[in-house]
Amino acid sequence: MITLYAFAxxxxxxVLLGLEEMGLSYALKPVNIRQGEQKTDAFKAxxxxxxxxxxxxxxxxxxxxxxxxxxxxxxxxxxxTHQLLPATGVSRIRVFEQLFFHxxxxxxxFGNAGYFQKLAPxxxxxxxxxxxxxxxxxxxxxxDLLSRQAYVAGDAITIADLVHFGWFWRSSxxxxxxxxxxxxxxxxxxxxxRPTFQTAIAKLDGLVPKA
Ligand SMILES: N[C@@H](CCC(=O)N[C@@H](CS)C(=O)NCC(=O)O)C(=O)O
Numbered sequence: 001m002i003t004l005y006a007f008a009x010x011x012x013x014x015v016l017l018g019l020e021e022m023g024l025s026y027a028l029k030p031v032n033i034r035q036g037e038q039k040t041d042a043f044k045a046x047x048x049x050x051x052x053x054x055x056x057x058x059x060x061x062x063x064x065x066x067x068x069x070x071x072x073x074x075x076x077x078x079x080x081t082h083q084l085l086p087a088t089g090v091s092r093i094r095v096f097e098q099l100f101f102h103x104x105x106x107x108x109x110f111g112n113a114g115y116f117q118k119l120a121p122x123x124x125x126x127x128x129x130x131x132x133x134x135x136x137x138x139x140x141x142x143x144d145l146l147s148r149q150a151y152v153a154g155d156a157i158t159i160a161d162l163v164h165f166g167w168f169w170r171s172s173x174x175x176x177x178x179x180x181x182x183x184x185x186x187x188x189x190x191x192x193x194r195p196t197f198q199t200a201i202a203k204l205d206g207l208v209p210k211a
Pocket of ligand 1: 012038050053068
């Protein structure tokens with residue numbers, strides 16, 4: 001039995017996309033981060049870092065497995081199901097290249113670009129220039145990569161596409177205009193059209209309580 005603790009944000013969408021793409025059955029437990037539920041003692045017993053997503057697999061390799069970090073969760077699920085991650089060779093390394101590029105580059109730049117433009121209590125122009133500029137530059141690298149191949153790690157969809165998609169799903173929050181990047185836009189629209197992606201997005205949206 002797989003349980004995913006999550007809320008409607010990019011890092012959580014990444015894991016939901018994986019669960020849907022891999023055809024796994026799972027229970028979804030909302031953790032409302034707008035109300036601070038991720039900072040309760042009960043939740044921090046699952047993740048001392050006080051963040052979602054957290055995956056609990058009662059049928060892990062050594063018994064119950066509690067796992068944090070969206071990219072690590074996707075690697076775990078891919079290896080469990082033998083899907084979306086080549087078993088060996090350069091094509092496998094290309095997936096990890098993109099996962100690390102995402103975790104060290106795209107994710108912090110996009111998160112901070114969105115924060116300083118939309119959420120910061122006061123304007124900090126230098127921070128906007130730095131993080132928004134970096135978000136656009138990194139998206140441009142992906143646009144160039146996708147001018148030569150169908151997916152970010154090669155010719156087949158992998159978990160690397162899922163992690164990048166999570167943040168491009170929030171590109172308007174970040175201020176990255178996909179219309180300016182034709183190859184990235186083609187990739188995004190192709191993924192968005194997949195029924196599994198539509199299901200994951202609908203389930204994620206359902207985690208936000210209706211006003
Ligand atoms: N590196 C982590 C980041 C997790 C993360 O930042 N989660 C956010 C939501 S996208 C969160 O829980 N924020 C609430 C908080 O920091 O209090 C991952 O990829 O899973």
